[in-house]
Structure formats: C-alpha cells, structure tokens
Amino acid sequence: MSTQLLAPPAPDRIRGRTAVALAVVVSFWALILVDEMVVNISLAQIGTALDLTQVELSLVVNAYLLPYGGLLLLGGRVGDILGKRRVFVAGMALYTIGCLARVVAPDAWLLILARGVQGAGAALATPCVLALIMNMFAEGALRRKAIGVYTIAGGTGAAVGLLLAGALGSFGSWKLQMGLAGVIGLVLLVVTPAVVGETPRESGRFDVAGALVSTLGLVALVYGLTSSQTNGWASASWYVVGGLVLLGVFVTITRRAAQPLLDLSLFSDRSRVGAYLVLALMPGTQIGLFFFLGQYLQLVAGYTPMTVALAFLLVSVGMVGAAGPAGKLDARIGGRQVIVLGALMLVAANVWLLRMEPGDSFWTAILPSLLLVGAGLAFTIIPATVHATSGVEDSGSGSASSVVNAVQNVGSSISLAIIVAIATAVSASAAPDAQFTASMSGSFAAGAGFAAAIILASLLIRSRR
Template identity: 75%
Template sequence: MSETQPVAGRADRIRGRTAVALAVVVSFWGLILVDEMVVNISLAQIAEALQLTQTELGWVVNAYLLPFGGLLLLGGRLGDILGKRRVFLVGMALYSVGCLARAVAPDAWPLIAARAVQGTGAALATPCVLALILNTFADGPLRRRAIGVYTIAGGTGAAVGLLVAGALGALGSWQLQMLLAGGIGLVLLAVTPAVVAETPRQSGRFDFPGALVSTIGLVALVYALANSQSGGWRTGPVIGCFVGAAVLLGLFVVITRRTRDPLLDLGLFTERRRVGAYLALLLMPGAQIGIFFFLGQYFQMVLGYTPMTVALAFLLVSVGMVGAAGLAARLEPRLGARTVIVLGALMLLGANLWLTRLGAGDSFWTAVLPSLLLVGAGLAFTTIPATIRATAGVDDEGSGSASSVVSAVQNVGSSLSLAIIVAVATTAGAAAAANPPADVPAEAVEGLVFEASMTASFATGAAFSLAIALVSLLVGGRNRAAAPPAAAPAPGREVTHTTA
C-alpha cells in the first residue's frame, strides 16, 4: 500500500494541472466568441462615437473576419512546427493587444488596424486550443470530456456575449467593453506558461507557397461569403472572389501534393469517417444560426424584451448544452458517433420545425422555451461526437493541422450558412410583401414580412438538420478497431488507465 500512495498522489496532481490548463485554453476560446458578440452589438454605438461611414463600419467587421478566416490553416501548421503553446501565446498576445488598441482608437483606420491585429491573433490561437487539448489528453474518456468542455465554451459564447454586452451597455461606454476583453486576455496570457505544457516541435520545412496560396484563397472565400449575406451574390466583386477562391484553393491542393512537408496533410480527407465528421461540422451552424438571428429580433420586436432579457432567454441554449454534453460524451463510445449525431440532428430538426409554428401571439414558455433547450442538447449531441471523430487517430505532431481544419470548416460553415439563410429569408419576405392577403391592413404588412422571413429561416434550419443526419451516415458506428500499443506518456501528460 505504501508504494502505491505516491503514484496515486502524483496522478492526482497531474489531473489537477491538466484541469487548470484546460480551463485556461478553453477560457481564451470562449473569450474570443464572447467578444465578437459584444462587438457586433456595439457597432452602432462605435459608429456614432467615431462618426464612421457604412463603408468604414463594414471594414471594422471584415478587418477581423478576413485574417481570422484566412490564417487558420497557417496557425495550425505553425503550432506543429514551432510548438503549440508558443504559437498560442503569440496569438493571445496579438489578440489582447488588438483588443486594447481598438478601445483607444481615435478614428476609423486605427480601429480597423487594431481589428486586423485581433483577427490575426485569433487565427493563430484558435487551432492551438483544440490541438493543446488533443496533446494533453490521450484518446479515451478524458479527451471526450475535454472536447465536451471545448464544445460548451463554443456553443454558449453567443449567449454569454449577449449578457456581457447588456450589462456593460448599461454603463454607456463602448470603450469599457472593448478594454475588458483585452484585460482578460492579458491575465490568461500571464497564467498560460505556468499551467500549459509546451508540445514538441515537429521537424520539417515550412511550406511558404502553400501558406501564401491557401491564405489568399481562404480570405477571398470568407470575403465573398461575408458580402453575399446582404444579397450581393450576383455582384462582380463577390463572383470574382468566389472564382478566385476556387482557383487558389485548387492550386493549393496541387502544391500540397507536390510538397515534401505540406501545410496540410491531405490524408486527413481520405478517410470516409473523418470527411463525414467535417461535413457535419460544416453544416452544424446552419441548424442554429437562424434561430439566434431571428429569435433575437422576435424577442425585442414582438415580445418587447430588453437586451438583457433576450440574453437570459438565450441562456437556455447553454443550459441544454451543459445538461447534454456529459451524456453525449458517454454515449459516443457506446452507441457510436453516427447514432449520437443522428439523435442530435433530430433534436435540431424538431426545434426548427417547432419554431416554424411561431406567431406573434404565442407564449414564450410553450412556443419558444422547449425549442431553445432542444437546440442546446442537439448541438451537444452533434458537435461533440463529430469533433471526436474528426480528430481521432491524429498523432501529436499533426494535431495542430487537424485542429485548424476543424476550425476552418466551422468558420466557413458559419459564413456559408448565414449567407444562405439570409438569402432565403429575404426572398420569402419579399414574396410576402409583394402579395399580402387582402384582409391584412397596410400597417400590419411589415409584421407579416418579418414572420414570413423568420418562418423561412427556421425551415432552412430544419433542412440543414436533415443534411447533418444524412452526412452522419459517412461517420460510421462504433469504432471496433484495436487500440495501438500504448506509448510512454510525455512528461506532464494525462494518463488514462483502463481495466478489462
């Protein structure tokens, strides 16, 4: 007994340290998501304070989105080559400095430059979050739980951001809101070296041509998707960016095939199960973006809720996620990723279909509350097993690149889904405005148009949910492959013991 006690104590200390490390990296990931919601809500206040034109205000948004979307693959690869903690720290520093700089920007262009720095930092740090989780926790229950925590942080960022924006907005200072994220980022930056272990560097040369072509291609794609959301699908710049993105990303594949140490391992896309998980993650935003986008307006325009009440209502999604995350992580190895994803997709389908019945006179408690809880549970049941399957079998050296693909797929999926849902809703609203029922008074037409747009968005979310269920067939069931021989754990790495 005396010989085993020190081992048990050592294991407890390792678990405690990795728990703190997980909390730190996931907290920074959550900070990025919360801050973006705060910025979106504060845009009108910022525009009024700095006298921004609509073009300048658009660049305040795009200056962040473009480097963030374009540099994700680069951030993951740099983490593999230079060390994931090192790149994570650089990303944290850039992001925090950008947050602080935007708060003191005197006019448009310093603000836009600060947002670009912030987006670059987010692109470097984001893929390292999931990669550090993969490197810290070996395949098994602990990794599944850690991915569950990561998923919860991502899924609840919007609701928490609404709460923060509502609370700080009451103080009337958008600078204070901007400073808060920078201050929290600097605190996490100071703590990270003490609690997060560095990962080994990967040998090999850096693929500069691949990095350049993929970055420009992704920037063009993100720009096209962002600008098509306002109905500009057929404009020359948007079409040109879509064509340019297709050509450049195709060229990236050619370069990658001919490069000895490519930016991205194309072998990640040769396994059917992993591709199915990527497709599920790509489609996931489409099942819930319309709910957040239109319900927020419904709460304020129809039900008369204050911004803080809206935030509290959306916290129900977080409640559903937290309640279902642990169960999803436990069911994945027992039922298989495919079954759990299908269950989640059915939850999302039910939530969207239920909301298509929503009208102006309906009660929040019966018409909305069940759907919000169901959305949270559905997101947990779909995202957690899809992320587990997307990163399964990836070794420590390639975890940065694999994580960057997950982040890039989710980012492109969010932009694509929003563009599609806005286009469908706009078309439905225009049709309702053009042909209103004869017995509807003129002053009620605006409400009719909004209701038609909202219903169309929920129907589109239901279609995305069905698509998730279909692509989950590629993911496969339970993984019955024999586990590889266990290797000696790296120092400070969590060790998972199983018994027959």
C-alpha cells in the same frame, strides 16, 4: 505462487494541473466568442461615437474575419513546427494587443487595423486550443470529456457575450465593453506559461507557396460569402469562384510539396470527412434562430435586450446538461448514432419554432426549442469533433485542429449567405406587414434543412463503438 502485476486504473476524471491547463486553454476560446458577440452588439455605439459610415462598420467586422479565416491553416502548421504553447501564447499576445489598441483608436482606420491584428492573433491561437487538448489527453474517455468542456465553452461564449453587452452597454461606453477582453487576455497571457506544458516541435519547414495560396483562397472565399449580403451575388460570386480556384491550386501545390502546409491524408478517412461536413453544416441549424428570434422577442414580444440575453442562456443550459450524456453515448453506441440524435433534436427545435405565432406563451412556444437547440448542439458537435481529431498523431494535431476551425468558419459564412438568401426570397413574396415573420419562418425552415443534411453527412461516419 505467482504474482500478477496489474496496470493502474485509468483516471475517470480530469484532475489537478491538467484541469487547470484545460480551463485556461478553453477560457481563451470562450473569450474569442464572447468578444465577437460584444462587438456585433456594440456596432451601433461604435458607429455613432466615431461617426462611421455603414461601409466602415462592415470593414470593422471583415477586418477581423478575413485574417482569422485566411490564416487558420497556417496557424495550425506553425504550431506543429514551433510548439503549440509557444504559438498559442504568441496568438494570445497579438489578440490582446488588438483588443487594447481598439479602445484608444481615435478614428475608423486605426480601429480597423486593430481588428485585423485581433484576427491574425485569433488565427494563430485558435487551432492550438484544440491541438493542446489533443496533446493533453490520449484518445478515450478523458479526451471526450475535454472536448465536451471545449464545446460547452464555445456554446456559452456567445450567451455570456450577450449578457456582458447588455450589462456593460447600460453604462453607455463601448470602450468599456471593448477593454474587458484585453484585460482578460492579459491575465491569460500571464497564467498560460505557468500551467500549460509545451509540446514537442516537429522538424520541418514552412510551405511558403502553399501558405500564400491557401490564405488568399480562404480570404477570397470568406469575403465573397460575407459580402454577398450587402453587395449581392453578382459581385460576390467573383470572389467565391476566385477563392475556390485558389484552393484548388493549393491542393495541387500540397500534393507536390515535400513538407506541405496541410496533410491531405486527413481527408482520406471517410469518418473524418463526414465529421468535417457535420461541423460545417452545424452553424446553419442555429443562425436563423439567434438572428431572427432575437429580433422577434424585442420587436414583437416587447422583451428588453437583457431579457433576450437571459432567454438565450437556455441554449447554454441545454448544452451543459447534454454534454455528459453525449460523451458517454458516443463511447457506448457510436458517434454516428449520437449525431443523428442531435440532428433530430435540431430539426425538432426549428420545426417547433415554425409553429410559433404572435401572442404564444414563451414557456410553451420558445423555451422547449431553446433547450432542444442546446442539447442538439452538444450531441452533434462533441462526437463530430471527436471523430475529426481521432487517429491523428500529436505531431500533426495543429494542422488537424486548423481544419476543424476552418470548416466551421467557412460553414458559418456559407450558412449565413444561404439563410439570408432564403429569408429575402420568402419575404419578397409576402405582404408588407408580414415580411418579417415570413423571413423568420424561412430561416427556421432552412435551419431544419441544415439539420436534415447533418443526418445525411453522418452516414459517412462508420458505425462503430
């Protein structure tokens, strides 16, 4: 009589220490997004307290965005070579130092310097978040679930930031809002080494020329796109063109380098490139919704900021509810089909808001669209992130993750610049008393256009289960 050894069944859920490690890693990712929202809402208070000009306030924002966007590729490579947990902790430490330093900053320039330290820390730590998840979970059902948790954490971060800004703002101290992120960062710094395992180092050295050129190129590109809203395209275009030229030089350097900063073979897979495009286009589907709808609910409908924050929590509700089905459908019918379904939801949400008129009920005119946006984001981001990180060796997961973060960062800047340009053009042709509603409608139409472009980009992703 022969016996047959059976392999133990694969676990169907994330358990034990791995679950704790995942929670710690995605908590820092959520913290970054919470703090971004809190800072944006607190700018008025900061400007009044420190007597800042509009130029100095813009520097408070850009001092964070520029090192964050510029150093992402370098952060991913550093994690691959030195160990992802080690670099993750180092990035968290820098980020936390920046959070705490801005609380005691007596003037604009020290606040701006602290924001720059924050941005550099975020650039080191952020690529390691997704890379650590890739190293914790092999490709399959558990990785899809983990990426679902990562997506939910990102989606709820902005909503929680709105609530915190509204609640803490009632105490009248912007420093209380700024200091909370520093305290949470300290807690995560203590907990992370105890629960998150280190990853193997990859032997190699840094491509100094590639790191310098890619950083300068991304900084110029992000600055040009973000400054186009205040300085105009005539001035910003020089930075955009210069950034694109430097990134072209970076590709040339990378092709010739023995140990390049970025593995260009990541772009040789059609499905992965399609996933990158989907992730780059995704911010454009929601920027107009949050920017204009938040103002509409306060200026036209008379909502308080806290009520608006509670309304936007519906997006998080939609994401949480749709994350599980999105992961299951990705395995069952294929990522491309799931992305198309999500994009159709985002089209429907923006078109639904286009029909909105002053006086319409929140429950019928706005609530369905907010839930659709949340579900659409889950159906779009989760399979796109799965495809963007599939087929990547653990030794290169840091670089692969940095590309995911970089395309989302640049995509956000491009989307915002395009939507602002469309909204401005539409409002200029409207009557003075209808300019705001015209701008809002233009942003919703642009959001639907971005969602339609996602459907086209998803065609690059191979249809397979």
